[in-house]
Amino acid sequence: MNIHEYQAKELFAKFGVPTPEGKVAETAADARAIAAEIGGQVVIKAQVHAGGRGKGTFKNGFQGGVHLSGDADEIAGLADKMIGQTLVTHQTGETGKVVNKVMVAQAVDIEKEYYLAVLMDREGRCPVIVASQEGGVNIEEVAEKTPEKILRSAIDPLAGLQENQIHEISAQLGFQDEIATQFAGLLDALYNLFLSCDCSMVEINPLVTTPDGKLLALDAKFGFDDNALYRQPEIAAMRDTSEEDPREVAASEYDLNYIGLDGNIACLVNGAGLAMATMDIIKYYGGEPANFLDVGGGASEEQVTNAFKIILADTNVKGILVNIFGGIMDCDVIAQGIVAACKQVDLGIPLIVRLEGNNVEAGKETLSRSGVNLIAADDLADAAQKAVTAIAA
Amino acid sequence: MSILVQPDTKILIQGITGSFGGQHANLSLEYGTQVVAGVTPGKGGQLFADKVPVFNSVKEAVAETGATVSAVFVPPPFAAEAILEAVDAEVELVVAITEGIPVMDMMRVAAKMKESSTRLIGPNCPGIVTPGEGPQSSGGCRIGIAPGYIHKKGSVGVVSRSGTLTYEAVWQTTQLGLGQSTCIGIGGDPINGTSHLDILKLFNEDPETESIIMIGEIGGDAEEEAAAWAKEHCNKPIAAFIAGATAPPGRRMGHAGAIISGGKGTAAAKKEALLDAGIAVAQTPSEMGSTLAKIL
Numbered sequence: 001m002n003i004h005e006y007q008a009k010e011l012f013a014k015f016g017v018p019t020p021e022g023k024v025a026e027t028a029a030d031a032r033a034i035a036a037e038i039g040g041q042v043v044i045k046a047q048v049h050a051g052g053r054g055k056g057t058f059k060n061g062f063q064g065g066v067h068l069s070g071d072a073d074e075i076a077g078l079a080d081k082m083i084g085q086t087l088v089t090h091q092t093g094e095t096g097k098v099v100n101k102v103m104v105a106q107a108v109d110i111e112k113e114y115y116l117a118v119l120m121d122r123e124g125r126c127p128v129i130v131a132s133q134e135g136g137v138n139i140e141e142v143a144e145k146t147p148e149k150i151l152r153s154a155i156d157p158l159a160g161l162q163e164n165q166i167h168e169i170s171a172q173l174g175f176q177d178e179i180a181t182q183f184a185g186l187l188d189a190l191y192n193l194f195l196s197c198d199c200s201m202v203e204i205n206p207l208v209t210t211p212d213g214k215l216l217a218l219d220a221k222f223g224f225d226d227n228a229l230y231r232q233p234e235i236a237a238m239r240d241t242s243e244e245d246p247r248e249v250a251a252s253e254y255d256l257n258y259i260g261l262d263g264n265i266a267c268l269v270n271g272a273g274l275a276m277a278t279m280d281i282i283k284y285y286g287g288e289p290a291n292f293l294d295v296g297g298g299a300s301e302e303q304v305t306n307a308f309k310i311i312l313a314d315t316n317v318k319g320i321l322v323n324i325f326g327g328i329m330d331c332d333v334i335a336q337g338i339v340a341a342c343k344q345v346d347l348g349i350p351l352i353v354r355l356e357g358n359n360v361e362a363g364k365e366t367l368s369r370s371g372v373n374l375i376a377a378d379d380l381a382d383a384a385q386k387a388v389t390a391i392a393a
Numbered sequence: 394m395s396i397l398v399q400p401d402t403k404i405l406i407q408g409i410t411g412s413f414g415g416q417h418a419n420l421s422l423e424y425g426t427q428v429v430a431g432v433t434p435g436k437g438g439q440l441f442a443d444k445v446p447v448f449n450s451v452k453e454a455v456a457e458t459g460a461t462v463s464a465v466f467v468p469p470p471f472a473a474e475a476i477l478e479a480v481d482a483e484v485e486l487v488v489a490i491t492e493g494i495p496v497m498d499m500m501r502v503a504a505k506m507k508e509s510s511t512r513l514i515g516p517n518c519p520g521i522v523t524p525g526e527g528p529q530s531s532g533g534c535r536i537g538i539a540p541g542y543i544h545k546k547g548s549v550g551v552v553s554r555s556g557t558l559t560y561e562a563v564w565q566t567t568q569l570g571l572g573q574s575t576c577i578g579i580g581g582d583p584i585n586g587t588s589h590l591d592i593l594k595l596f597n598e599d600p601e602t603e604s605i606i607m608i609g610e611i612g613g614d615a616e617e618e619a620a621a622w623a624k625e626h627c628n629k630p631i632a633a634f635i636a637g638a639t640a641p642p643g644r645r646m647g648h649a650g651a652i653i654s655g656g657k658g659t660a661a662a663k664k665e666a667l668l669d670a671g672i673a674v675a676q677t678p679s680e681m682g683s684t685l686a687k688i689l
Contacts, residue, residue: 120496122583122613122650125503140655157504198495227469227649228495257647261639272581272647273555273610276636277678280660283639284677292640294647297538325557325564327519327540357560358540380561381679 001224002049003238006103008220015193017186017204019217022105031079034104035072041107043068044075046082048089048097049243056089058082059096065089068107075104097243108216113206114173115139116187116217118194120201120225121154127194129153129161129187131169135206161191182215197235198228247291247314254306256293263288264318265387266311268304270295270329278323281380287388290317297329304337308345319350319391321383324357331355331363339370350375350390354383395523395575396550396595396602397486397512398462398534405430405460405484407451407467407475409441414466417490417538418445424541425525425532430454432463451482464520464536465489472516473498480511488536489515489586496649499584506586513586517648519556519578522563530572537578539563547572549685550596550629552589553608554581554615554648558636558678562606565682571689574602581648583612589619597627604630606685607672611637612650612658617666624670632685633667634675635660 003011006024013019021038024047025031035042046053046065053065062081069075079102088096113135121128132150134142142149151172155161166187170180186207194202201223208218229236241249251258257272261279265287269275272294279289291311295303311317324334338353354377355363367374375390377383398404404421408414409431419442422428430448431441437449448454451463463484467475472491479487480502494516506513514521520537524530524544535541543560545567553559559578566573577592579585589607596602605627609616616635623631638660640646642653653659667674675684 120500120583125500125584127500157500195497198497200496225496225649226645227493228497230470231495259641259644259646261641269557271555271557272651273553273559273608273636274557274561274678276610276640276646276651277555277558277561277634279639280636281677281679289639292646325560327538327557327560356564357543379679381677384677 001226001229001239002243003222004047004049004101004240005045005219006047006101007238008222009103011193011197011222012217012220015196016189017193017217018182018215020106020108022103024101024103025079026083026101028076028079028083031102031104032072032076035075038104038106041068041070042075042104043107044078045103045105046087046099047101047103048087048092048099049240050089050091050097052089052091053087056087056092059086059088065099100242108208108218109211111209111211113208115205116190116207117201117203117205118191118199124154126157127155127191129155129169131173133173135208139205155191161188178213179209179215186215198225198232199223200225247310250310250313254303254310256303256307256310257296258310259292260314261289261291262316263290264316265391266290266314266317266320268293268295268307268311268320268322270297270299270324270326274323274325278321278380281384282321282387285384285388287384287391290314297327299329299334299337301337301340304334305341305344308341312345312347317349319352319387321387322351322353323380323383324355326355326357326359326363330358331360332366335363335366339366339372342372347373350387352377352383352387352390354378354380396599397575397577398521398523398536400425400523400525400533401427402462402534403427403429403458403460404462404464404534404536405432405451405454405458407432407463407465407479409433409445409447409466410436410439411466415441417466418442420541421535424535425527426535429458429460451479451484455482455484460484462486462488462536465491467491469493469495473502476502476513477505480506480509484511487511487513487586488518488520489513490518490520490537492517494582496582496584499582503584503586514577515580515585517582518580519559521575521577523575524573539576539578543567544576545572547574548601548603549573550599550602550605551576551608552592552596552605553578554610554650555608555636558608558634561678562608562634562681566606566685569682569686571682571686574599581610581650583650588615590615590622593619593623593627597629602629604685604689606681607631607633608681609633609635609663610648610651611640611646611660612652612654614658616663620666620670620672623672630685630688632673632675632681632688634678634681635663635667636678
C-alpha cells in the first residue's frame, strides 16, 4: 500500500520526525492561503504515487510537478495548472496520473543532504538502519558504485535501538553538537514510527541540514506490511484507490488476490506459487499473462463469478486459463462455480480449464455436461499450450 | 526414516475447534495421523470428533498426551502468541499454517526462539507429510492442509515455499513411481522458522531420502543460500523449480515473501545460482518430476 507525500509528512509530524512546515491543498485558493501562512519562499508539489515529479510533464503542456515561488498568487496560479491535470513522469507510464492534491511547503535552504532509512531485513530477521552521507541521489547507484559509503546497523528486535548505536551512526554521518542531538531525537522517533505503524520500510531521501542549524526530512517513502493493516486502521484509511490499477481495486473489493499485467491470457489459479508458475508457463509457450490471480483455498461460486467479471472487464483479455490443483478444494465445486459464472457473464472468449486433484472426475463430468464452451486440458503444459493456440485462432 | 515426523508421531492441533482447524484435523485423522490432542483456550474438556481430547493449554495437552509436535491453525492476530505458547511448552516441532501473520510478530517470534530447541516450520505453509504404507499413502503423518492421497511412500524429499506447487511435484513423483520420503512446506512469508537450507541438511542425512526436489520463488535469498551449501556438501541429486520468472518487480505476488525488492530476489538470479551448484532446474512446473528422473 502506497501513501502520498503529504500523508507521510502527517505521520512524521505525529511521531516527531521534523519536516519543513507545509500542508496539503485541493484548490488553488487553499494553496494560496497556505503559501501566505508559511510566508517567504515555498515549494508546491503535485501529489501522486510516483517519483520523478520534478521532471514530469502535464498533459495540458505544463512542465514540471514541482515548483518554487515566493509569491502566494503565483503559487495559486501554479496550483491551477496542476490540480485536476494528468502528470506523466518516468515512473507513471504514458497514461500518467491525475493530480488531485498539491502540497505547499516551506522551501528550505540545503547545506548538506543525507540518506536515512529503516528497513525490515528478512535475512537478518530484524530491522536495519541504513544511512549515508550520499543523500538526494539514487541509493541503489551508491550501493553499486561506492558501497563503503553506506552504513548498515542491525537492531535487535528485543533490545531495541541502543544509545551507542545512535551515537555511532551519528558519528559516521559526521554530525556533532546540536545537530547530533537533533539526529538522536529524529532517529529514535523514526524507529518508533517504523515499529508502531508496522512498516516494511521508511526512507528519508534527502535528510538535510540547513544553514541555520536544523535537521529536516525533506521527502519520505513508506512501505507497509499488508498483513498488519488489520491492526493499523489509520494507515489503512490513507489508501488512495484512485492511484491504483482499477482492476486491482475491484478485485480487492471481492477479496481476490489479483495483480494486473499487460498481457492477454488471463489466469485463475489456487495458490500463489502455482499462480506465478501458471503466468510463467504461459510466457514459456509464447503467450502473455494478463494477470496474477490466486483464489486461495476457498473459491466459492461467487468468487469465481466475481473473478470472471474482473477478468472480462479487462479489454486486453482474449482468453482465460483456469488452473486448479484441488487439494482440499473440491474440483467439482470449482467446476460448478465456473458453470454458474458462465451463465451470468457472457464469455465470448476461449476458456481453457485444467483441473487436477480432489474429486477431479466429478469436476470434469460437471464441465462436460454443462454445455459451456470450454477447452479441457490434462496438465499444466497442455493447458498453457492450448491457451496460447486458442487466442491466436 | 523420513525427516521430522514419522507415522507414529503424536500431534496436537492448536485451533482444533475452529472450522479450518477442525476440517484439517478430520482429514489428518482419516489419513491415519496420530492426532492425540487439540488446544483451544476455554474449550478444555471437550472431545473433538468423539475421540480427540481438547485442552485449554499446550502445556496441559503435552503433559496428558505426550504430543511432541504442534500444528497451529490460529487466526493471524493470535497466531504468533500461539506459536510462542507451544515453544514455551517445549514441543519439538511447531508447524504454523496460518497465513497473514504480521511480519513484526514473526520477527519477535524468531528473536524469542533463538535460545529454544524447538523447531518452527512456517508460517503461511501447507505443512508436512510423511507418506504411509497404506492405500493412497494412508497410515502416514499429515500435518497441515495437503491432500493425503496424492502422496506415495518413496524416496524423494520435497521442500517448497508454495503449497499447490508442492502438490504438483508430489503428484508428478508419485506418478513416476518414485514416491516421497517427507514433503515439507516452509511457507511463503519473508520471516519464517525454517529455510530450504535447513531442510536440505536434514534430507542429506536421511537414509530414506535418495533425491530432492526444491521449489522456490521470487524474493529473498533462501534458494541461493541452499544452492551454495548443496554445491559443497549435498550427496544427493537435486532438481529445482523457481516460480515468478514473469513477476513484475516491486509487487507482492500473493505470498508476503514473494517480492522482488531493489532488483534483488529475481527468479533469474536464483536459477543461475542453482545451475552453478549443479542443480537441475525444471523449465516449467509440469517438468519437476521428469527433470529429477533424468538425473537419477
